[in-house]
Amino acid sequence: MNTPPLPDLENDTQLPPGRPVELPESARSGRNTSQGYLPDPGLLDAFRVMLLLRRPLLITGEPGTGKTQAANYLSWKLGLGEKALRFDAKTTSSARDLFYNYNSIGRFHAAQTREGSQKSVDYIQFTALGTAILRAIPREEVLDALPPGFEHQGPPAQSVVLIDEVDKAPRDFPNDLLNELENMVFHIPELGNRELRAEAKFQPLVILTSNSEKNLPSAFLRRCIFFHIPKPGKEQFARILESRVGGLKATDPLVEDILDLITFARSSDVELNKRPATAELIDFVLVLRSLGVNLDQRIKDIEPTVLASLCTLVKGEGDDKAELLKAWLRTQETS
């Protein structure tokens, strides 16, 4: 299939309504899979410990180092689905949000108007951990708690649950989860305080991520397994590129330059407010590939193209991508 070219954004001509321009497929599409994820050896060990002790795993690390992907990778690796059941913590999140949401307005409205279902369970929407616990119980035991459309295979099953950026949530959030995470049990007051407890063998595997923006309560930390994903080095970057982008080798001239550039950008020689991480690197390479650059070329030969793509790499406020590129080129000349 031919990839359509990028539209000319400088042309004054406006296309007629109803005839939108055809855009090329996203360079990232199909690449954000667990298959190409290269976990840190320490992370693998942390996974092993988690499997042995069945405790939640808290992963920290710089943004873009693959914390979220780690949960998907584990789920994929254990054959529990392509992706983990995900819950994105927010500043307003409460502990109940992790298990289910109850549409009290809808239920109230239904009660008022006598329209729609009069069962409370129909107004329940299970979220990540609630779904995982429900799946860890045989279907026949939870028929009364299954809302319409809930997928349950019947026999109990294991799941991986990702609670992303838990540090964004209010301080009460992790504290309220202590008992639930330890016993994998929760109650639904709307269903007569129905208790749902995961079978011991199929207790969900919970992975939490944090950007360390906020200290988590020590009581919560004590119940978790912890791993900090270290900053990848040049070799790790090379392996990640080969794995995640594909079709390139670390020995390709352009890839060599790119690796040098990102190493330079992450070093203390450069003052950047936001240092590029793995995700930025992958984006940068994908964009360059989309723009049709040749892997045999050097960055200095395609400086304008690289400069245009550097917005994927340099994101900090006040960070000058042109200055970064110039500085790097100077180091190349001197070396």
Add this chain to the structure above:
Amino acid sequence: MIPKELSIAEFLDWLRDGHSGFEASDQQYLAARELIKRLLESDTEKIFPAAAWSRLLAPVLCSSQTQQSEFYDLFDKWFHKPKLENETAAQNSQRTPAKWNQDRWLYSLAVLTFAIVVGWTIVRILPKPPKHIVVTTTPGSLTTASKNYVELTNVGIRVEFADAPVGYAKLSYDGLTKSSDHDGFIALPKSAPATYLQVTADGFRPAVVPFPKTNGVVVLTRPTPVTLPRADGRWLSTYGTGLRIALMALPSLLFILWLIQRWRRALELRRWESAMEPRMRRLGTPPRKEPLFPTSEIRKLATALRRRRSEESAELDVSGTVEKTCHEYGWFSPVYAKRTSEPEYLFVGERKNLLDQQARLQDELLSRLRDHDVFVQRYYFQSDPSICSDLKGDVYSLNELAVMHPHYELWLALDSGACLEPVSGEPKAWFTPLEQWRERALLSFTQPRTSLGMPVAAPTRRGLESLAGDSPHRVAVKPYPKLLLDHPERWVQRVEPPEANTPQLELQVLLYLGKEGYLLLQACAVYPALAWNITLALAAELLPADQREDVLGKLSSLPWFRHSTMPDWLRVRLLGRLGSNEPRVRLALRNFLDQTKVGTSEKKETLDIVPGKPMQSQGRLALEDHVFLSFASGRRLDKLSVEAPRKWSKFLRDSAYLRISLALLSMAVIWLVLGRMLLELNHWLHAQPGQLVTPEPPSNPFAAELYIVAKALDTTPGRGLSSKSEEPDLILYSRIASDVLGVKNPFPTETSLRLSGRASDQAEIRPGMVVDYRGRLQIVEAVANGKAKLFHSDIWRSPLELNTVYDLSGMAMPPHVALTPPSNNPRSDISAVSGTPANNNGAGTSALPSRSGQVAQSVLSAVISAENGPPVATRVSVASPRLFDDTSKKLSDGVGELQFGMSWTQVNEKLNPQFRDSGYQGLPIAGEFAPTEVRYMWVRLSQIQGTEFANYLSLFKPFQPCMQNGSQSYIVFLFQNDQLIRVSSRFFNDCPDRDQLFKDFVSDLGLRIDFPPDTKGVNFTIGRTNVSWLLGTDPNPDTLDIWKVGSSVPTTDIFNPTESNRHYASPTTSAKPR
């Protein structure tokens, strides 16, 4: 290899005991134990490689990125310590490349020089194989021995072995050989001169016995097989190599002494400027005994701060909504739920620098609050709060903080004066963004001049308590020193402000801090730098527990503690007022420093010092003050210095000198080991295969006698010498030999015996030879495999260790003399016979001169068993040493001025009247000296009066009547080759009472003689002169002969032990009784 569970468990225990500084909860440790158990239950070999153990344990035990990296470090330290040290060393060297480069050439040069010196020394001392063989044997000339009148009453000896007679033993005697009969008896001649007899028998060691050994028993011994050393495996003897090692190690020992001397000097901590980036050493300081903030108070404060507060939520309050909707007649009226939440705090505080002690105090407080689950986010700023930074150094503006932490309660820790414009008194521009926080407070020790629209509390625990309370109130603190309010930085300058009113400042500070606080301020001035942990330690030592917190709060607000430096002028002032508290403060400080440890994690409290004194920084801008560790060089420490604990001398390892010294020491050790190996290799290459041999005593009688004496000393139980200083050597042997053989000084001069070259150059070393081992002459017992075994030693010595060899095989057997039995005092006889004046206190009471003399007598007793023999010698003792000495001088080489060796002419000139002028050849020949040509001349005794020698002779009473009245007695001068050799006087009956004459002569000489009934004469030696008085039987004259030792004697002389005149020595020719 996977570490064993026990090791991991020990590691966990080590982590948990607190010494590592790693903190984890009991729950985490339990989880780690459970993990280990599960891992060990599973197939760990396949699943978990060894390196993964740290990665497996870290997730369980760590709760943050910092803890994770700390854990990895600790794990490496526990299981791979050397690697960690190497890395640290590498990091250190990377940190100071210039320093290393600067020293490297010095190290290299020193090591190279040392290697050359040691190598050259070893090459020099390494013995070389002999290039040529020189064998020179020069036996010493023996002095003439004399003999006494002897009488043999027994005629044989019996040869026994183990109480059984030895048949067919052979006696070698004067060229003849006699065999023993089946009873072991060998008949001896009745008239035999004193000599040595050698008894041999097959299978026995030869025995050499003195003759006469009448009626004695000679006990033969079987030779003892000698166990040989291995030809190739024996190390060099300890002493020879040890000496070389000692010589080689001497420089090293001097280095060690130098280092010890260096280390003994006092170490001091002093502040110095440094022109280059110094290499800091971080010391972990001891944990605090008790927390700064009382736990109960912190818990109370934390509870107050964590008190939940009500707030609206976006959720619907179902029951409230139903109720309200009902009230509204079914009109949907939602009611939102209220919810409570813990408050979160944003602490934005000023930090002058990284060592700002007020910031540290606030950090401590916040840390304790965090421990009690109070959520506080900490940001710092330097003078201007509009730019803040977090612990990681990320920078944020106040607006950004407001966005990031909108619902937080803001605590701004800043001096209130800094919030207002100095002129207008209005809040500064950066104050506006603060209004974005609904809840905010100012933490300051001073109240602002104008209201800032927010509560003000002290930046202390009590201040926060007031904020957490329902009604924040003004903080009552003592007035801050006015002089410090405006431009407090001027008080931190090195130079005292000229306009300063320092006494007033001191007063204000005293009022502000109080008496206890002021003492703490003074104590903090002792250490050359202000350090938070030292401040805390001194506070714990000097202040009551209930005052520490308040005092530290106020103290840390002073500019010196904010800027973490105190100028020396102020230190001197404060220390000057310490008074009697100074020893107490210094002791507390030293105790604190004494507990510091090297190598610590960043998390611990630390103290930075710089080992070594800074280099000269002339012409270079000093970077910064640091606390340097240096030597006080024995001088007294000044007030601004602190004596460092002795154990801190380990930091001197960073010293270039020390590294050079250690390198040299290492080289010395290597060279010593290498040198020894080379010596062994050299010996191994030249070693000969060994064989079992039996040492044979030498055939030469003299050497054999020495051998027997040495053997007796070596093997006789109870006769050995205990003290090393009395170890037998050739001097002792020779003394014993002289006792036995009657030989004085058997080795007259060393050069006559000395062989050229080292012992290793000799062709052969044989038993009985005398060798010089470590400066002492000893006798070789056996030789095998090219090595020699000495008496009194079980070690086989290499020829390399034997410096000189004396071969006695050519030495003549001296004539024997009569011996006294052991029960008598042989020493007196020996002295008299040999002419050596003995140190005698009287007849029969002389003490043996030395231990060697006693040994000599003991050995003599062991060797000679003639217990039952009759007295064979006259006892002579010296009664008057003084007269004897005077006389001996006159008679030492002649008679007065008549010296032996003078020509006939010279002698004749002394006479008055002179002998006829016939010339030497005209003198008559004395026939009794034939075949030697000896000529003589004579004069009557009455004719020598007036001559010098006559005057001398007249000192002896016998001469006086003869010289005055004698017409028959005369004196004879005998010459050989025209040299005077003998003066002989003949006393006839014209000399009245010759018996008395004889006794007077002996008495005048100072000799006390116990004459046996049949005494025929006396013979003795003085110096080089022999004197004999032979009593004549009337009408024969008495004869007094004075002659030079070694000169010709007449064949008729009864004292001349020749075969022809043996009858004169017969005891049967008894002289007339006196």
